Amino acid sequence: MGVGQAQSAVVIGAGIVGLTIALRLRQAGVRATLVDPAAVPASASYGNAGHIATEQVEPLASWATIRSAPRRLFAFGGALDVRDVVTFAPWMARFAHAASPAKFAAGRMALGGLLSRALPAWQALVDDIERPDLLHARGHTVLWQSPDVARRQRAAWMATDIGNTRVRDLAASELDAYDDLLSHRPAGGLRFSATGQVADVGEVMQALQASFVAAGGELLRARVATMAIERGRAIAVLEDGQRLGADIVLVAAGVASADLMAAFGPRPPLIAERGYHVQWPQHDWPSDMPPVVFEERSMIVTRFRGGLRAASFVEFARARTPADPRKWAALRRHVAALGLPVCGDGDTWMGARPTLPDYLPAIGRSQAASNLMYAFGHQHLGLTLAPVTSEIIAALVTGQEPPMSLAAFDLQRFHRNHGATHA
Template sequence: MPVDNRVDVAIVGAGIIGIATAFRLAAAGRSVALIERDEPANAASRGNAGAFAFPAIMPLASPGILLKAPKWLVDPLGPLSIPPAEFPSRLPWLLRFFRASMLGRLEASTAALAALNRLSQSETAALTFETGTGGMVRADGALELYQSEAEWRASLPGWRRSEEAGVVVEHVEGGRLAELQPGLSSRLVKGVFLPQWQTVGDPRAYALALLAAARAHGVRFVTSEVARLAPDADGVTLTLSGGDALRADHAVLSAGPWSGALAASLGDRLPVTPERGYNTTLPPGAFDLKRQLIFPAHGFVVTPLETGIRVGGASELARIERPANFRRARHMLDKAAGFMPGLKREGGIEWMGSRPSMPDSLPVIGRSSASPRVIHAFGHGHLGLTQSAATARLVCELVLGEAPSIDIGPFRPGRF
């Protein structure tokens, strides 16, 4: 791309957040360049669980996690793991995570997530309508499952908070549980059905369909790594890996777990960490799965996709480049087979990818301290797909100088 080329907005990162933002800005009449070091939607946007988890308003950072985390952390195959060699570098993030889990912060974080997810639900409906992708979305809800009455009762305070925020919750057992998902183990005695939960048949195909719609609106895709962002009074110069430069009125940083280094180069030292997730995608027909199943005590979900049955989840705090430990994927598959006795485990494809996670479970959405012309939009953790359309709307409003649709104070970069 020639050095003298200029656009209204340059977006760094072509995951689902960057792609949705590119579409929304282009639809608003802005010229947009979408810059990606790899193929588009080829990281977490490829291998996620495919959920529009609008009811998921309870932060991972919560008082309940304080009781579970110590046990999880000493289990190398547990739902939350830090390899011993990684622990010193992850300790500052972990300490912030524990502070964010205190009861006094829970209400504010829950309210912020509820507002963002409500906006996400309406904005996703608008986005899928405008891009013709509504047929890719399934509105068949999700089922959260419990192995004991005590485990279910421990979840009730969170569900009460969710219901107060407008989440529709149905507590189920017995015949109703079997109706929602036949073939489950008798060890699963209680469930919570979430009818507002939606899924997409193939998360990467959905992201690429949005990208096609964005390109039809004039968005240019640039394959390059951004080496440097240099804002000034009139805009931002982005230096690309090949030596070229791109000039933009605004830059949006949405490069997932790679965002931290670029933000730090601007003086915004934000505690975003790579949170690595694992999954196995089994062939179609591996189980007669009616909807997404959630196993909260074990940190994994099972999702029906067009490409098969995806068993995945877990959180591993480690460098992006650390070799994958696929024992974690196999451990989740073992557990899934125990809860779903008819599951056919042959022919699975294993995957590992990194999500960008913040210690307080809230994304970063707001202007950089270095310049109002640089906007951060990253750190969505497990909810990148869920919150992509809302984030696109909020970033677009910031670029256009409009009042945000919701209060973005809880997501401001300077909160740390």
């Protein structure tokens, strides 16, 4: 059900999810204040691969993921690294529970419903801000170097639920096109359609922020220290003691959302699942090349206006654990081994994806306070799902029915047997 027409909103977190929500609310006539300490967020919103991954219908919380984990470990050359097993053991137990066949099937249906709306929501967003140049809906490619891997992984993809996405084999002539770009001709590959990419992640963030301000939205550069309830309503308390309230207070603060929501009940089981990238401003990669996944190396390469980015790794580490330089070195080795046409060492980044154990986001309204809402935990799909999430939240805030059921994204799913107060 809708929550009634709201006149004002405070959105905590100016990553891609919070930013698109704040913009949509302002466009709907809601007075919106967007609160974030960073002028340019350096979170997963900036560091991702820029891929609109509508093919990722099957949640990563699955028995297939568990079975493949040992061979994917960083110690054996893979992209998975658990740097603190003890800290993450409870979360991993929840992950295993969410991977049961019944829960996986339910998660796949819920995630598929979001992803089916993701690309149209992106198209509507860039059209509304009059920047259609920021979105390229031209699909992406998966390549394999080994014939054996090509046969095995092709079969795996053909058996995978990819929702509304379509896939076909790359023709020999298409594989030939990589001869001048790579050191070795790929053994095989797939071309996906109905996926896309943004032209440049940083430029998208700047354009959305500018549109929000131009529409009359307020940007507040401040850090929310904690949250509280006053007279049954949620408020945000800033580090300087200022207290912010509104008809709607929405938490969309990425990995920081767990600490903020803990003020209202059990702490959500949200972790910082970290990723790495290296970006080369100077390169000779074609401007019209869609994102390319080198699946054997668990690496995706995307051409942005600002450079060529290679991204990878799923690292489980505490939020304040220093970055691991070996990850950047591994990305550079992959790029060199493939013969990608880049110059220099490139610029490095590490950031944290906000991830819940079932690899579904948390989107909805809390029962802990009449005005409290949340939208976080989008894991690898934050960029992909930000616009459709903003449409859902805008519908709720303006008293309309959301375009789909939100039961699967309710935080209560983690606390039903623990006396939680979240809805």
